[in-house]
Structures are given as structure tokens and as C-alpha cells.
Amino acid sequence: MRARVVVTGMGIVSPIGIGVSEFWKSALAGQSGISTITSFDPFPMDGYRSKIAGQVRDFAIERFLDSAHGERVDRYAQFGLVSTKEALTDSGLQMGKENPHRIGVFVGAGMGGMVMGEREITQLYQQQKPHRVHPNFIPVITLNSASGIIAMAYGAKGPNLTISTACSSSAHALGQALHCIREGRADVVIVVGADASITPLVFAGFCSLRALSSKFNDQPEKASRPFDRSRDGFIMGEGAGTLILESAAHAKKRKARVYAEIAGYAATSEAYHMVIPREDGLEVAHTMKLALADAEVTPAQVDYINAHATSTTIGDAVEAKAIRHLFKSRADKIAISATKSLIGHTLGAAGAIGGIASVLALHTKQIHPTANYDDPDPACALAGLSRSAQERRINVAVLNAFGFGSNNAAVVFKRREM
């Protein structure tokens, strides 16, 4: 029998709360973390089509971390350090008592160290002084700066990987960590999703892609509205989530509290288009199907989906179509929620944060609301979507995450007693 893998700790930095309990309280209340961007100041916002984002407010690394590890990395990696500190504490794992070579770190990051990266690039081109490029520029923007610093901060000497598949990055990190533990290559993997790139250049890039919502600049909390008829693009977010994945045997041995089992994972490519999903949704349906098979459950057993649902016109419709295609008549019996309706799209962190929402749904038997689902779009109406929190005991949860580059991932979580 193959090794089972469980989730034993969680931590989060999000626009609606730093810390899992604060995040979950806000999420269940349907609180929005989306607001007008102020962080560009003195750079003017006038030229931007979209002017709002899901920002983590008042974040200062020294408030959360005693060590100096946060000082040499960019904002996204600082988020990852903080969410990981919470998750490790939550898991009760005593790093000093573990074999460090059996503990890995898998990070999903989409954009990486863009705060410093952008500043240095701009300065170089403006001033043309190559010797003024900061010596830390390369280590900071290198995409594995987060997985590196997290291992250093907490002493994890096992496999250390960074997975970058845009918006599905940390869903893949979860899945790869599951397989890594299943294959016996590690006892514990610290899985992190982190991104913090609400910067003038990156934000302008998403604006130019016409990917962001621009109709609700005056009502930021209304802008992220997955599956609603008046949705007009996603809202950029930032944050980090950490899940401690552990072999069930290892968790049992140290009498750890188990939140849920992570049971299955699938990764596919649509091999279709850099930013547009296949409209028939067949590839998305196929990805979920493969993940369920990996988890050894049938579509009929699924009762919750944490949808990718970014609030784009095409994306949400395709996902709804895929859910209908795979689950047939059961589609309307499955509870569905879109975490991005509350915090925006946290890019590389989205999979980990969606994973935390899925695990909390299994663990607390509560499903957070999908904000702004006021006028269901007939093209993607699903009965399981709700504007208010739902109380429901669920057994099997599916987490979807899709990324630019024609990239799909699905992860399956199970209630721990199953």
C-alpha cells in the first residue's frame, strides 16, 4: 500500500488577514481584501485602466520574524517566511528533533522578486550606471530565493524546489510534494505559495493584457465577482500560504494533529494558447478526472470544489463547463467557492491559499462565501455557489488551479477519517 500524506500545519499571509484564524474568520464573513492601490505613490495611478488590488496592508517583516533572514529577500519571500513560521508552529514539528535531510521545501512562485527587480531595472535604464545595480539584485530576483531562504531560516535540508507555472505554481508544489513523500523521498515537505508583485510594471503588464477588471475601480470590494454576469477581469492580489505535508506514518509517530489528507494530484498542459483556455473545458475536466483517479475516489464522491475562478469572462465559463462535463448531474450538488472573490488573484500563491481554504472546509465543515455572486451568469451557473457561508460536512475536496502557458493542475483533499 502506498504511503498516505496528510496536512498537519498551515500558515497564511493574505489581504484579509495574516494568520489562519484571522483569514478564516474574514473569509467566512465574506470580507473583501480589495482596495485602491496606494503603494505606487509617488508614481501616479492615472494612466492605469485598473486601480485596485488585494493588498496585504501594514506588513513589516520585523514584526513577525526575529531573525535577519527576511532582510535579504523580496516581499514575496518575506510573506513565505512568515506563513511558514506560522505553519511550522501550528504543526508542532520540532525541527531540532527531526532529521533535517528528510524535510523538504517546495515553493510555488509566479513572478518572484519584482519589487527590487523592477526598481533596479528602472534605475539602470534611467541612470545608465551599471555599478549602481545592487549586489543583491541577482540573489533576490532568482526565482528560488524564497525556497532557499525558507530552508535556511528553518533548517530544512531535504529536496528544495521552486515551481513556477504562473497562477498554478503552488498547486503544482502541493502535488509534487505529495508525490515526493509518497515515493519515500521525504517525511515532511513544507509547501509554500508566494507572490507579491503589485508593482508599477507588473501591474501595467496585466492591465495591457486586458486581464484585469476596470469597471469597478470606484467600488473595489465589488470588482472580484467570479461566475457573476457582470465580471470583467481578475483583481491582482498578493500573499503567501504554507501547508505542512507529512507522511501519515510520520504524523502518527509524533502524534501530530491532522487537518486532512492530501490524496491526489494531476498536471496537464492544454498545449493550446499562452493566456486563453480551451473553450470546451475538456482539458480542465480531464485534469480533475486524473487527480480524482490519483486519489482513488470517483467524481460521485466529490462534494466541494475550490474553483480557480479568477473572475475573467472566459476563464470562469470554461471552468463551470468543465465541472458540468465531468460531474454531470452531480455538478449542482457540489459546494463551490471562489477564494479569489475575497482576496483577488494571488498568482503563485493562489494554489496554496486555495488549498488552505479547501483544508479548512474539510476541517471546520464550513464553506466560505463567494463574494459578489449577485447575478449568476447562465453560462456558468452552478447551484453550489453561494453568497453566504455554508455549513456542510464534506468528504472530498478538489482544488483547481490554471496558469498562463496552457497549464492546468488539480489537487484532491480528503477528510482525515476516510
Added chain:
Amino acid sequence: MPLDLAATTPLWYSKGVKCEAFRRKGARQSYVSLFTVKDGENGLMATDPTISLKIRTALGEYLKRDPAAIRVSHHLREDLGLDSMAVIELLYRIEEAFDLQIPDQDLVGLTTVGHVVTYVEKRLGKAATPAKTKKTIKPPKTKSKKKS
């Protein structure tokens, strides 16, 4: 914050006495070779207080320590705990503070706060003031032993 420069910048340092002391120990000989200035030779004057202060302030900010507690005799690695990357970051700040470019071949000599001060003075052309007397200034014994 107000600094007692006389207390924190030993006059004897730039005369090369400290370097000579290192040389006798032998341990750091290679580090100091570039900056060994014998007593009276070149007639160097005391360390420029502005430059020294700027450098120690930069170090203080970097290390989150009181600049007054940083002495020119402090070895960047051994006394202040900077690793090789941190030394590079510090020099980057110093390049900015003094609008300098420090070529790679000069890095090898910059191992104590005093080396950096002397180097910057040299580069800014401020250290060439002729000395009026050839009086030998002995290093205060208590200070030379001290390593905070």
C-alpha cells in the same frame, strides 16, 4: 546622534601603528599590506572625521548598531561579523555615499573599518595633508587590546 569623534577615531590608527601590530602577529599580514603606512611616512594626518563618521554611520545602519560603538580597528568579518556578501553590500553603500567606484582589485585590502576609511580618504584625495611634526604617537594600550 552626537558623536565624540576623538574618542571613537584613534589618532594613531592612520599612522599605521595598528597595522604594524597586526603584522607582528602575522595573522592578518596579507590583508593590511596595501594600507600599511609607517609612522611619519607620507606625513599622513589624522583620519578625516567626516569620512570616518559617514562610513561608521553606514555600517551602523547596516548592522543596526550604534555607530559610536564601531571602531576603525574593527575587522569587518571577524569583529563585526560581516560575511563576504555583506562586505560587498557595505562597499556598495560606501560607493554611493562617496560617489566612488571601487575596482575589484582594491577589495582585497579592505578588511577593517580603518582600511575602508583610509581607502576612501585616499580616493578622495583628502589624506595627503603634510604633517607638521614627526612626533611618534603610541597606541593606547587599553584600546589595542580591546575587541568588542
